[in-house]
Amino acid sequence: MSGTSLHTGEKVSLKLHPATVDHGIKFKRKDLPDEPIIDAKIDNLKMVERATTIGEGSVRVHTVEHVLAALSAMDVDNAIVEMDANEPPIGDGSAQPYVDLIKKAGVTAQEEPRQFFDVRESMHVESKTGALLVLLPCETFRISCTQAGPNNRFAQFLSMEITPATFEREIAPARTFVYYEDVQPLMEKNLIKGGSLENAIVVRGEAVLSKEPLRFADEFVRHKILDIIGDLALAGRRIRGHIVAVKPGHAANAELARALAREQTRRSAMSGSRAIPIGDAGLDTGEVMKILPHRYPFLMVDRVIGFEGENKITAVKCITINEPFFQGHFPGHPVMPGVMQVEAMAQVASLLLFKLTKTTNRIGYFMSADGVKFRKPVFPGDTMFIHAELTRSRGERMAKTKCYCVVNDAVVSEGELMFTFLDK
Numbered sequence: 001m002s003g004t005s006l007h008t009g010e011k012v013s014l015k016l017h018p019a020t021v022d023h024g025i026k027f028k029r030k031d032l033p034d035e036p037i038i039d040a041k042i043d044n045l046k047m048v049e050r051a052t053t054i055g056e057g058s059v060r061v062h063t064v065e066h067v068l069a070a071l072s073a074m075d076v077d078n079a080i081v082e083m084d085a086n087e088p089p090i091g092d093g094s095a096q097p098y099v100d101l102i103k104k105a106g107v108t109a110q111e112e113p114r115q116f117f118d119v120r121e122s123m124h125v126e127s128k129t130g131a132l133l134v135l136l137p138c139e140t141f142r143i144s145c146t147q148a149g150p151n152n153r154f155a156q157f158l159s160m161e162i163t164p165a166t167f168e169r170e171i172a173p174a175r176t177f178v179y180y181e182d183v184q185p186l187m188e189k190n191l192i193k194g195g196s197l198e199n200a201i202v203v204r205g206e207a208v209l210s211k212e213p214l215r216f217a218d219e220f221v222r223h224k225i226l227d228i229i230g231d232l233a234l235a236g237r238r239i240r241g242h243i244v245a246v247k248p249g250h251a252a253n254a255e256l257a258r259a260l261a262r263e264q265t266r267r268s269a270m271s272g273s274r275a276i277p278i279g280d281a282g283l284d285t286g287e288v289m290k291i292l293p294h295r296y297p298f299l300m301v302d303r304v305i306g307f308e309g310e311n312k313i314t315a316v317k318c319i320t321i322n323e324p325f326f327q328g329h330f331p332g333h334p335v336m337p338g339v340m341q342v343e344a345m346a347q348v349a350s351l352l353l354f355k356l357t358k359t360t361n362r363i364g365y366f367m368s369a370d371g372v373k374f375r376k377p378v379f380p381g382d383t384m385f386i387h388a389e390l391t392r393s394r395g396e397r398m399a400k401t402k403c404y405c406v407v408n409d410a411v412v413s414e415g416e417l418m419f420t421f422l423d424k
């Protein structure tokens, strides 16, 4: 497609090329020597004023968010966006022209499965300007957005699941809008030479100025959602989660994309193997079962991996999809029941107490659980480290322990457990 670039007002043409698996979306500046390529990744973010600019070295590509939104929402993971200028054509200020282009070219499934970013726990970013973006677990990609202009003019709210179909119908046609007081200084500085009422809606006071009437009564919030999708495409992976956005902007969107990229890095570092000691340092399953009377499906300790002094113990339980409770908790959405984590804590605490008393002819009975908190869900494939510390004991009759379950270096549950000992 050809058109005008917003900032310079010059002619620009854009061409979408297919790309191989794991290529991602990259921009190619055909107008520069050696035709440099810029990866559409958050690490290359350069500017977030009014539009999103990425770059590598001295090469820049401005206003990438609308074409990125179209590619991402229309299910394109790999493509080269070739341009002969530093900015895509602005079109009508929406993502519609790019959607048309993608549909005209067609989309092909590639051999590798798509990688998703699954939101496991809530995350949020907040800016000084009042923007708030919260990311919540959700099985689909959903955006709920509140937009409000200066003095809360044009306050609008919309919540919807983003699929290629809903994007094309409800979001892609929504055009860029600007407030007159914001663009006037830019026009005076000659900064938006390509801007016109053909590619933007101008809001002046209560008046809405545009070449054509509003496409939706709530077109502004729809365009905000479009920008969120485009900016978050820089995170590099499709999101399965629910974004709740209040007064979002490019800066806050980019900050969330950065947080997502960081979390992805952290997760991939965590998935690496971790040495779990064997031998004298701990207790293997056989030794655990000599002390604990619990058996399948109720033995919640695979191995004790260490004692620290007389009062601390760490054990490990690998959570697999074969755990019997996953069949019913819940079908299609396996989450480890919190009470089973408390049971794991109790068993590990018992192992510590038995080691302390050096006797196995007694059995510890759970008396109370205080301050139990479930902080994060535990899924099949997680390795759960269970820590217990003796905090108080009264002879060989009663003991109090503080326990934590940890997955990927984050506390998933905790509680204070009290035991009494009775002869077997």
Ligand SMILES: [Zn+2]
Pocket (backbone or CB within 6 Å): 065, 066, 176, 223, 226, 227
């Ligand atoms: Zn926009």
